[in-house]
Structures are given as structure tokens and as C-alpha cells.
Amino acid sequence: MKKFELKLQTKITILITIVLAMAIANITYLISEITQNTIQGKLEVDITNVAQMIAKSPSIEKSLAEKDAEGSIQSYVMEEMSYLKGIDMIVVADMDGMRYAHPNPENVGRRFVGGDEKRVIENGETYFSQAQGTQGDSLRVFVPIFYEGRQVGFVMTGTLIKSLQKEKEQAILGVLAVSMLGLAIGLAGAFVLAENVKKSILGLEPREIGRLYTEKQGMLDAIHEGIIAIDRNSKITLINESACKMLSINEEYAHGKNVTDIFPTSHLPEVISTGKAEYDDEQRINDTIILTNRVPIRDGESITGAIATFRDKTEVTRLAEEITRVRQIIEALRANTHEFMNKLHVIMGLIQMDEVEEAKDYILSVTQNQQQILSVIIKKIKDPTIAGLLLGKFSEANERGVSINIDDATSLWKEHGSVTSNMLVTIVGNLLENALDAISAQECVNDAKNIDIKILETDESIEIEVADSGAGIKKEDMEKIFSRGYSTKEGNRGIGLALVKKAVESVDGEISALSYEGIGTEFIVKLPKNRRC
Template identity: 70%
Template sequence: MKNIELKLQTKITILIVVVLSISIANITYLMIELAKYTVQDKIEVDITNVAKMIAQAPSIERALVEKDPEGLIQYYVKNVLAVLEEVEIIVVADMDGIRYAHPNPQNIGQRFVGGDEKRVIEYGETYVSQATGTLGASVRAFVPVFYEGRQIGFVMTGTLIKSLEKEKKQAIFGIVYASSVGLIIGMAGAFLLAQNVKKSIFGLEPHQIGRLYTEKQAMLDAIHEGIIAIDSNSNITLINDSAINMLNVDEKEVYGKNVLEVFPTSHLAEVMNSGKSEYDDEQVINDTVILTNRMPIKRGDEIVGAIATFRDKTEVTRLAEEITGVRQIIEALRANTHEFMNKLHVIMGLIQMDDVEEAKFYIMDITQNQQQIMSFIIKKVKDPTIAALLLGKFSEANERGIQIQIDESTNIEKDHGNINSNMLVTIIGNLVENAMDAISLDRSDKYEKSIDIRMEETENSIEIDIADTGMGIKKDHLDKIFQRGYTTKEGNSGIGLALVKKAVESMGGKLDVSSYDGIGTEFIIKLPKQGGRRI
């Protein structure tokens, strides 16, 4: 029988779904067990506190001493029961077990039933037990009643077992429901991620890629990075075919020569002397702009040489544009998963604080909000890649205290003609990320922190409008923001807006930006679906 080889997309989807399912199942199980004990403990604490309150009431003490001729105890208990939800049974009895108050007035004057009252009568203990009384099986708290130093009776408060089980089931249902919603979202994300990864590798399976690599090894060698290594005397000790081709030199005449004789603009000697690496430095070789990385070669603490790797800047830019879309999707889905885990922690914290009702309200609220967001985006954005990006950006923005608003007129189709979905992800993802950074860096006391997104696709074009209420861009900086490496944010590479401009230009589109310092920024992009250059 022929072995069935699963497709890469299927393998990725199955792996993510299995890991996610196991994680959610374990968390759900732990939360359910915790919820059971939490609900039980909360009920026991509540009924004990109510029993103590009644037992310490002066009116109850006096009435019990006087054998309650006017029925004040029953009247008091009836009023207390009317305002309590979790306490269903309150009984007040004397030392002989004769009831003076009971939810069923017909049982007043009769002896206490259940058999678990002996400890409170004989030893004056305060405790919780389970027994079956006239109203059915219940969890019961017993508290003695004292008057002038001597015990004169006891108070029993309780909740029926069936009511307790109902409370547990409600808590469990809320947890299971939230976990199910999370699992569904995770499965959808896994499918979208696997689909996008498969698309990024042109639909090829691993064995096809392996065969292609073997058959085209010579061609791949020709496009690999150029590599040059020198020794402590700056003489070349290693050079590969790519470097030879870029430098246009003869391999036989290169080895042993000083690097400056072969590559006059090389800075390898300086790197070797300083011991500091240099990354992504631009140089020109034979009218070609290259990006070079240089690193010292060390043997222990001793520098014994240096090595440089370089490649055509045009090729680097093309590869960066292709993979940026995938990175944006991965970061978006990671934010979504992180937000979901945060919500699970909030629910667990509420349950641990015995605030089951608040936990239920929180679960219903986040579920409703998530469903509304998903329904709106899926309805307006039919391209699953962009929809997944927006869902993730919603989660990231929510964590950063920023509100994203998508205009009602938004409409993105699944197929965009000559416009590649990954390029749209690059544009939208980087613009939204830039907007969130601008808002986060704003130290003013603005009340509104929001990003407005409008995307309209027609038969001939796609128009994207993204506006934020961030810190804005100074007028004299507007002509610099699209330069590669320009940034006002600490730790930022300054590549996002440069990639946006490059993507727009490559598709023959138009990009306009307007900004007011301290107010906000708006980017408007129009991409033609016909006549632009294919990516």
C-alpha cells in the first residue's frame, strides 16, 4: 500500500491545532477544577458569615431566651432570606433542637432534622457539613448562639445541593465556552498561517524543494552571498564564486593578495584592528550597490583575521519585501494569541478572588466583542491574509490601549488582479504599526487614542486611508520619513515606511501623507489594479 504523504500546509495546521488544543484543554481542566472548589468554598464562607451575623444579633438572643412568644425570630429570618440569593435555608433552634425559625413555617416548633447538629449543641462548635433535612440535601453551616456567657441555641444556614451544583455548572459552562471560542480562533489562525506559508513558498512541498535544490545547485551557488576572509596581515585566505563574480577577478590571482589590491573600498583591515563588527554597510562594486557585513575572526581573545559577507542591495530589498508580509501576519497572530491568554488569566484571577459573577460577565463580554470584531472584518475584508492581519492588529492595539476603527465603506475582495496580497500586508501592516508607535510615543493628555482605517477596492483600484491621533510629524521631517534608516523611535530600524513607499511605487501607485504636529497623521494610498508593475 502506497504511503500517503501529508501536504506541508496540512502538517503545519495539524501541528498548531494539536499544540493549541492540548494547551487549552489543560488550562480548561485546571480552571474547571479550580472553579468547582472556588464555588464550594465561597458558598461555605457565605453561609457561615450569615449564620454568625444572625447568631450575634441581640434581638435573636433575647427572643431565644424568652422562647420567642411573639414569633420575632421567624420574622427576622424571613426578612434576611428575602435579601439573600445564595442562602436558601435559615433555621434557629434552642438547645433541645426545637425550631423557632424555618423557611417552611409549618416546621416551627418541631425538632431539628439531619443529625449533624450534635456538635453545635454538645460542644458549641462552628462548622460546615452536608446532610438531608426537610427541604432536601444541603450544605449547612452551624453557629452557636450565646447569651450572657452560656449557649442557648444555634443557627443553621444552608444552600441546597442542587443549587450549589447549578452554580458550579454555570461557572464551568462559562470556562468551556470561552475555551471553545479561543480554540476556534486558534484553528482559524493556524489555517490562515499555514495557507500563507504555503503561498510564500509558491505552493511547493518539501520534497519538491529538495529536488529543486539538488537540480539547481549550480544556479543557487551563483546567487549566494559573496564571502571574503583575510588573515592578520590583511591577505585574502578565502573567496567564493559569488564574490569572484561581483569583483570580476581571477580566482587564481586572488589568494594571498592584500585585500585592498582586489577590493580597494574594503574596510576589513579597520574591522580587524578595532575588533568591532559592522552590519549592513553600503558600498559600490562595479557600479552595483551592495550591503556588507564585516566581523573580526577571533581565536579566544586574539583577533586573527576578519571576514566580510556582501550581497546585491536590490536582491536584499526584494527578499525583504517578500517576507515582510509573512512577518506581519505572524506578529498579528501572536498578538491575538497573547491577548487570549491574558483574558484566560483574568478569568482565573476573578475566580480565585471568589468573584464568579464578575468572571461570567467578563467571559460573556469578551466573547461578544470578539465575535462582533470577527464578523465585521470577515464581512468587509474577503482576503483571508489581510483579515488575519487586521484581527491581530486589533488585539495588539487593545493591549496598548488604542482603539482601531474600520470605516463602514471598507471593502476588500479576495482577488486583487495584479496586486499581491503580501504587498498589501506590507503596506497596511507597516502603516498601522507606525500609527500605534506614534500614539504610544505621544506624551500629551489626549483623551482619544485611535486609528481610523478605510480600504475601498473597486474594479480599477484599491484605496487605503489610515489616520491616527498620534504625536504627528513635524513639517520639516515629512520629506525624510520615507528614507531607509530614518526614525524618531529608539530601537527602531527605520525600515517600515521605506518598505511602504517601495511597495507602492513598485505597483505604480500613489502615496500622500498629511500630518500636524501634536494632532495626528494620515496616509492615503491609491494602487491601480491594471497598468501597474507586477510584483
């Protein structure tokens, strides 16, 4: 049975609601207590002021001393009560407790009740008291009344407890209303916050985030390529084990460091500033040449960082050479198949015409020519990748009516130091293809359609010369022939010679071209076998 678990959004909402409710409850209680005390304190001050005002009234003092035969005290008190708020009772009595003023006129002339008046009569004190009177339980203050230096009575002002309680309840209801409004706003805020948290983590639950993190770490460690990611401040946020090995650093040490402190030749900060991705760029880490891809990390329209992946070029080159060898064999087989199909058709035609002797002579001629080509290539070219390339180009040239001549001094070994077979395929293949196109696409001054090739390897370098008998290159175009995209052939993107130049420069080699209109073009390449560091 699957264990029930609340979603993160629900957990956040519940937690914030509980914390907010407890905080508001405590605040409400404190404010309520403070409000009640404030109300009672204010009321005590008010009834005290009123009592003192009446007690110090000259007319009250004199009338009370003379026993108020005219009843002016009751009239005065009733007039005062008509505009006083929060005062429920005012009672004026003499030293015997006989009342001369009371909110209920029927009680005038009767004795004071409650039993809490003795202190003011006996000691002339001013004090608060809570007692049961004729109008009910009340909070009241007693103030003595003096006339010509002797006490003649007292005044009691008060408010009914039920009135005080009602005022407190109204104040508490107001506090509760504000608290409930605050709680409602807090609940809405909790929901919005939980929703934003959910969006920021792409709607994932904590256990899913944990699983993804574990899987990510496993994938990063399983990848042979080095990976480094930085934020917009060029601080490293991610680095895998392969990158640490290539850089000879510790993963924990690298996190949070500026990428240029760890990887001085890194171009990741430039990728952040330009926003442009870079692919298959060569870099040097210690004594290792790597191939690097760099792309910016985007959040909508803004760039939040950049990530680079890199791999030891030696491994990439090895894989490329293996693929290239297979490709060259396939190309050679394809070209030979096509060529020999044509020759078989010639032989079949001769046999059908009963020209048996002619067929025999043709077969011998073809066999000798093919053996001669194979013998020359195998004898002079020990690198099987380049041998396969040349064999395929020979067959292609024959199909296009072009003759490829290998110089007698040609010699290429199997191993070439820092110059790889894949690099030679790029250089020789593109130069031969360029020569074939030059001869096939334009009219030659003479009938010869020749390509001469010479490859000479020594302990220090490899020299390659490819010359064709095409129409040549115009003088004003010579400076542009190695530019990517430049071409004189319609529909061609002009990348062949640009690739050649890049391959040559990658080993600090040199390339030059000589061309004469109407005569032909020659390319000369020199590749040092030990690259300068």
C-alpha cells in the first residue's frame, strides 16, 4: 500500500497557517488585555475627575453644609450627568450617609447603600471601590466634600460593571475583527508563497528533487567528458569528476571559485558576455589538448550562466581516425566498383562482338594499370588511411577523365608524431577534391587534365604538394581562397580550403598557394611533426 504524503505546497501552507494563527492569537490576547486595562484605567480617571470637580464645586459645598433645603444639589448633578459619557451614577451624601443627589430621584433623602462609604466618612479618603448598589454592581470612586475646612459629606461617581464590560467586549470584538482580517491576509500570503515555491522548483516534490539530484550526480560522474557550469558572476556551480581529473583539482575546492582561477584559459565568461555558443574549440589544459563546446544558460531572455563540455582531443582524434579509415575504404570500394562496372561492360561488349583477342588485351591492360597503381600506393604510402583515400581519388579521377600522378619521391610513414591521419585526410582529401573540381569545371588551355601530388615525410616534418592543370585562380581572389564561405563554384559553400587552413594552423604548420591563369594552381603544405608549445 502506497504511503500517503502531503505535498510540499500543502505542507508550507499548513505550517505558515499554524504559525500565523498562533502569533495572531497571542497578539490578540495581549492587545485585548491591554485594551481592557486601558479602558478601565481611562474610566477610573474620568470618574475620579468628575467626582473631584463636583466635590470642589462651591455651590455643592455650601448647599451640602446648609442641608440643601432647596434641592439645588440634585438639579446640579442631573444637569452634569446629561452631558457626561461613561458615568452611570453620581451620588452626593452628607456625613450621615443621607443622599442629596442620585440618578434616581426617588432615592434622594434615603441613606447610602453598599457599605463601602465608611472610609470616606470616617477618614476623608479618596478611593475606588466595587460594590452592589441600588442600580447594580458598579465601579465607583469616593471623594470627600469640605466646606470651610470641615468635611460636610462626600460625592460618589461610578459606572455600572455591565456598562464597563460591554465597552470591553466591543473593544475585544474590534481587536478580533482586525485579527481575523490579518489571518485572512496571512492565509492568502501563505498560499501565494507556497505557489511561488512550487513554481520555482518546477512543481517537484522534495523526494523527486532528491532523486533527480542523485541521478544527476550519477550521470555526471558516468560521463567521460569534463563538464563545468558557472553562474553570471563566473563562479563555478557544477563540475564533474572527469573535469576535476583533467584539471587536477578537488571537486569541493572548485565549487564557488571563479572559473578563471581554476581554469585560466576558459572562455566561459566571454560566452556569458556575448551570449554566443562556441563549438569544437581547441584549448590546452596542462599538457593536454582538449576540444571544448560552450553554450550560454538562458532563463527566458536573460543569461544566467554558461556551461562547457570538453574532451581529450587524443581520444576524439582516435575515434575519428577509425571512422575515417572505414569511410575511406568504403569510398575506395565504391569508386572501384563503379569503375570496374564500366570496364566489365566494355569486356562484355567485345565478347558479344566476337572480339575475343581485343577483350583479352583490354583485360591485361586494365589489370596491369590497376596493379601498378596499387603497387605505387602500397610501396610509397604506409598509412592505410591515406592509402585508402588516394585509391578512392584515383578511381574518381578516372571516372572524370583526370589523371593523378604520384611523384617518385613520395614517402609517407605509418606514424607521424603530432600530425594525425585524420588531419592528413582533411588536408590531402580537400586539396585533391579542389583540384578535381578546378579541372572538371573549367576548360583547360591544353588537353592534359593532370593532378600531380607529392607527399614527403622526414623526421621533422611532412610536406605536401598538390598541383593541377586547371584554369588557375585570379590574382585578386588569391587572398580570399582560404576564407570560409568563399568559392568560385556555384552551389559550393567554400569550406574545403578553410578546413585545410585550420588543420594546418592547428599544428603550427604553413600553407601557400601559387596560381597562374591558364596554367594551373599549386598548393604547398608543411606540417611540423613536433608541435611548438
